Amino acid sequence: MKQKTSEKVKQYLMFAGPGTILFFCVVVVPFVYGLYLTFTSWDGVSRAKPFVGFQNFADAFKDKVYWQAMGRTAIYSIFAVILINIVAFFLAYLVTSGVKGQNFFRAGFFVPNLIGGIVLGYVWQFVFNRAFVAIGKAITGGAATSLLASPSGAMFALILVSVWQYAGYMMLIYVAGFMSVSKDVQEAAEIDGCTHSQAMWNVTVPLMRSSFVQCLFLSITRCFVVYDVNLSLTKGEPFGSSVMAAMHVYNQAFTYKNYGLGQAEAVILFLVCAIVGVTQVMVGKKGEVAA
Secondary structure (H helix, E strand, O other), X not given: OOOOHXXXXXXXXXXXXXXXXXXXXXXXXXXXXXXXXXOEXXXXXXXXXXXXXXXHHHHHHXXXXXXXXXXXXXXXXXXXXXXXXXXXXXXXHHHOOOOOOHHHHHHHHHHHHHOOHHHHHHHHHHHHXXXXXXXXXXXXXXXXXXXXXXXXXXXXXXHHHHHHHHHHHHHHHHHHHHHHOOHHHHHHXXXXXXOHHHHHXXXXXXXXXXXXXXXXXXHHHHHHXXXXXXXXXXXXXXXXXXOOHHHHHHHHHHHOOOHHHHHHHHHHXXXXXXXXXXXXXXXXHHHHHHO
C-alpha cells in the first residue's frame, strides 16, 4: 500500500526537519543576504545600505591586489593539492599493507586534522621562527633566518603546513578505497604475470578512482578558501606577499570597511572554487565510468 503524502511529510519533518531548518538558517539565508549586499556600498557598520548595482563587481575585476591574491591562491592550491594527495595515498598504502601497529599509525596520521587551523598556525610559527632557526644556527655556527621571513619561504611554509594538516584526513578516504578493492583481483593480476607494482598501478588504482575524485575535490575546495592557517602562520607577511584570496576578502570587508566590495569578491571566489571543483568531479566521474 502506497504511503500517503502527508505521512511522508510528517516523517521528513520528524527526522530531517531540524537539519533542514538549521541548514536554511545557517547557509541559505546568509548566502542570499550576502548576494544582496554585493549590490550595496555598505560599510559593515551603518544602517544605510546605498544601492550601487553591479559597481562592486566592476571594482572587484579592477582590483589588482585581489587578483594577485587569487594568483597566489591558485599556485598554493596546485602544489598543496598535489602533495596532499601524494602523501595521503602513500600513507594509506602503508597502513593497509599489514605493517605492525597500522591502526596506531592511522590514528597518529589523522591527529593533525583534529587541530584547529589557528592553533596549528601558531604552533608551526614557533617551529619555523624558533626551532628551525636554532637548529640552523647550531649546524652552521652563524646566523639563520626563518622561512617566514621571505616571500617564497612563507609560501613554502603554508604548503607544508597544509599538507601536514590535510594528508591524514585524505588518507582515510584512500584507506577506504584500498579496502574496497578485493585482494583476489590483485592476486589474479599477479598470477597472470604482473609484478606487485604493475598490479597496483594497473588494477588497484583504477578501481580506486572514486576515492581520487573525492580527495581531489575536498582538497581543492579547502585550499582555495584557506584563511585560518594563513592568518595565524604568516598574517599575509612579509610585505603582503602571502595574502591569499580569503584573507584579502576578509580585509576588504572588515578591515577597510568595504563590505559590499568584499562580499562581491567573496562571490567571485566562490564561483571560481565551484567551477574548478565541479569540473574536476565531472572529469573524474567520466573517467570512473570509462574504467
